[in-house]
Amino acid sequence: xxxxxxxxxxxxxxxxxxxxxxxxxxxxxxxxxxxxxxxxxxxxxxxxxxxxxxxxxxxxxxxxxxxxxxxxxxxxxxxxxxxxxxxxxxxxxxxxxxxxxxxxxxxxxxxxxxxxxxxxxxxxxxxxxxxxxxxxxxxxxxxxxxxxxxxxxxxxxxxxxxxxxxxxxxxxxxxxxxxxxxxxxxxxxxxxxxxxxx
Amino acid sequence: xxxxxxxxxxxxxxxxxxxxxxxxxxxxxxxxxxxxxxxxxxxxxxxxxxxxxxxxxxxxxxxxxxxxxxxxxxxxxxxxxxxxxxxxxxxxxxxxxxxxxxxxxxxxxxxxxxxxxxxxxxxxxxxxxxxxxxxxxxxxxxxxxxxxxxxxxxxxxxxxxxxxxxxxxxxxxxxxxxxxxxxxxxxxxxxxxxxxxxxxxxxxxxxxxxxxxxxxxxxxxxxxxxxxxxxxxxxxxxxxxxxxxxxxxxxxxxxxxxxxxxxxxxxxxxxxxxxxxxxxxxxxxxxxxxxxxxxxxxxxxxxxxxxxxxxxxxxxxxxxxxxxxxxxxxxxxxxxxxxxxxxxxxxxxxxxxxxxxxxxxxxxxxxxxxxxxxxxxxxxxxxxxxxxxxxxxxxxxxxxxxxxxxxxxxxxxxxxxxxxxxxxxxxxxxxxxxxxxxxxxxxxxxxxxxxxxxxxxxxxxxxxxxxxxxxxxxxxxxxxxxxxxxxxxxxxxxxxxxxxxxxxxxxxxxxxxxxxxxxxxxxxxxxxxxxxxxxxxxxxxxxxxxxxxxxxxxxxxxxxxxxxxxxxxxx
Numbered sequence: 001x002x003x004x005x006x007x008x009x010x011x012x013x014x015x016x017x018x019x020x021x022x023x024x025x026x027x028x029x030x031x032x033x034x035x036x037x038x039x040x041x042x043x044x045x046x047x048x049x050x051x052x053x054x055x056x057x058x059x060x061x062x063x064x065x066x067x068x069x070x071x072x073x074x075x076x077x078x079x080x081x082x083x084x085x086x087x088x089x090x091x092x093x094x095x096x097x098x099x100x101x102x103x104x105x106x107x108x109x110x111x112x113x114x115x116x117x118x119x120x121x122x123x124x125x126x127x128x129x130x131x132x133x134x135x136x137x138x139x140x141x142x143x144x145x146x147x148x149x150x151x152x153x154x155x156x157x158x159x160x161x162x163x164x165x166x167x168x169x170x171x172x173x174x175x176x177x178x179x180x181x182x183x184x185x186x187x188x189x190x191x192x193x194x195x196x197x198x
Numbered sequence: 199x200x201x202x203x204x205x206x207x208x209x210x211x212x213x214x215x216x217x218x219x220x221x222x223x224x225x226x227x228x229x230x231x232x233x234x235x236x237x238x239x240x241x242x243x244x245x246x247x248x249x250x251x252x253x254x255x256x257x258x259x260x261x262x263x264x265x266x267x268x269x270x271x272x273x274x275x276x277x278x279x280x281x282x283x284x285x286x287x288x289x290x291x292x293x294x295x296x297x298x299x300x301x302x303x304x305x306x307x308x309x310x311x312x313x314x315x316x317x318x319x320x321x322x323x324x325x326x327x328x329x330x331x332x333x334x335x336x337x338x339x340x341x342x343x344x345x346x347x348x349x350x351x352x353x354x355x356x357x358x359x360x361x362x363x364x365x366x367x368x369x370x371x372x373x374x375x376x377x378x379x380x381x382x383x384x385x386x387x388x389x390x391x392x393x394x395x396x397x398x399x400x401x402x403x404x405x406x407x408x409x410x411x412x413x414x415x416x417x418x419x420x421x422x423x424x425x426x427x428x429x430x431x432x433x434x435x436x437x438x439x440x441x442x443x444x445x446x447x448x449x450x451x452x453x454x455x456x457x458x459x460x461x462x463x464x465x466x467x468x469x470x471x472x473x474x475x476x477x478x479x480x481x482x483x484x485x486x487x488x489x490x491x492x493x494x495x496x497x498x499x500x501x502x503x504x505x506x507x508x509x510x511x512x513x514x515x516x517x518x519x520x521x522x523x524x525x526x527x528x529x530x531x532x533x534x535x536x537x538x539x540x541x542x543x544x545x546x547x548x549x550x551x552x553x554x555x556x557x558x559x560x561x562x563x564x565x566x567x568x569x570x571x572x573x574x575x576x577x578x579x580x581x582x583x584x585x586x587x588x589x590x591x592x593x594x595x596x597x598x599x600x601x602x603x604x605x606x607x608x609x610x611x612x613x614x615x616x617x618x619x620x621x622x623x624x625x626x627x628x629x630x631x632x633x634x635x636x637x638x639x640x641x642x643x644x645x646x647x648x649x650x651x652x653x654x655x656x657x658x659x660x661x662x663x664x665x666x667x668x669x670x671x672x673x674x675x676x677x678x679x680x681x682x683x684x685x686x687x688x689x690x691x692x693x694x695x696x697x698x699x700x701x702x703x704x705x706x707x708x709x710x711x712x713x714x715x716x717x718x719x720x721x722x723x724x725x726x727x728x729x730x731x732x733x734x735x736x737x738x739x740x741x742x743x744x745x746x747x748x749x750x751x752x753x754x755x756x757x758x759x760x761x762x763x764x765x766x767x768x769x
Contacts, residue, residue, distance in 0.1 A: 182212050
């Protein structure tokens, strides 16, 4: 569960085909939140993050066909990560030239880029993991009954006591417990399926 | 107790494949049997993934939805949040109401048209947007503000029938009004007639005043949130507090502003604590738009709009619509002051001013325009009668220990408002309590001197003499203070103020003397002695009065006071 699979080459190969709209949608759904959150973690303000995100999606669509698996750039994620950081660096440079002050430190970005490469890649992976989970939870939420989802959410995510939730939802404690496990089992399946398909 | 379930049964139960009667037995068993409960946790993966799930799914400070991308289809909404209804024409049910159609959608919520079966009437339901409903903070805010809004009873504030803060989707129920929003009207007609503008502005201000009285700030006054009822000439404010529910998620967490910032106040744009006067700024924007057809701070980007709100003056209304009367422009300009201390003090004041203007517009011959001239160079417009009235009010305020300009017409109220002085500065105090105290003090001194025989009695003067001078001094002191306040209130130029103060000091001298004598009489009945010491009195009067004037001119200027009805919300 804790290791994330590398992006399947198939999706990337599909991405290189400009007519394959679905693959592109798939990519955007999964990676857009990941990249957005990474950008915010770099310290970009929301509007700026959206701007860079836009640029990044454009860049990916232009250059994905130049990327071939197993080359010196390594994994697709590594490549994506590098492109992201380069865009941020460029963006900060542009801002500096326009004499707009930003809270980002260009030097720190560049230095950090070299030294904590591993750290950043772990972060990137965990963001991908997070994004997968959110997509899965969106799916499962629609599939299960309202009460089941509520029971799961209150206990597993909000961290409330089973008995308290049971009283609030008008269920037995057993039912709440079963509901929670049921949703978790489904989430797990959904995440696995998503991983396979991407 | 029955024996433990096999892992196959648990697996099936997790997939929801058990028949209904076994299902409830399974629930009951899990509740009492820790072995099976643990097995279920393990098989489902809950044991291993529990912490991870909470961490991954809980919203953090960045948020998981990309702002502007949480576009959400109506079908999704209906499928996810409505329960099936047995009524054929309904889309579904929400909290016992039959939902008939979706009227509108905004950044923070969905508005549904629904039918209340019990009361057999149509209602409008506003539900918190699903992406906000997952955030406990937004839910809490939603509930609190909806409940606060429900407490506001006013003709010009939308009534709230019911608030349902719990459940998967918090919602509130309101009457379904027929009519259109001001935004629609403006879209269709561009600008509006002045009478209409004043009427809508006046009614909106009335609604805001009622809300502010409950400590509720609207925060999102804009044409889309002002409903114009069909048939009756009534404007109704809607969407109280919902803006706030969204604030916490969208503004503070993601640094983006939900909806349009065009009508925001500068303090809102800066993210400062707000009071009711923030709504007045927004109302000013709405008045501006009704008159000119464009909002005062429109640009093509959010950030640029915010910057304009904080830094720039809007294009003058007169240059856009030359036929607008100057008094209307100056009302709007005052509402659009960047510094909230320069705006009107309260929504009810705005309501009164606009109502006065409307009355004047309808009957120009019999009703005069409310005295309103941008409030700074007001002396020009004061008639002798007005000045006299003001003087009487001022003296009255003084004696009651209130802020000296309390109860004055808005137009000549000084800005920033005068310092409200503590009660013990008021003459009523000075003239009664302090003399009594001093009388005792002087008597004790006299007796002491007498006993000790340190000073010859004839050099000491009589008690009453001393007393008369002292009283005069007190009177002068407080009058000097009043003069300073008065001159701060009515003299626009700082340099002229001391001169003004001194002029005011001259006539009350006679009064001061009279009162001094009276007081002296009360305490000693030696009236005949006083005139001989006239020079003493005048000397004391002048020195104390001049000194206190100068001192308090200084004090009053240095301490701009806060207006009493300031309601700062918790940040």
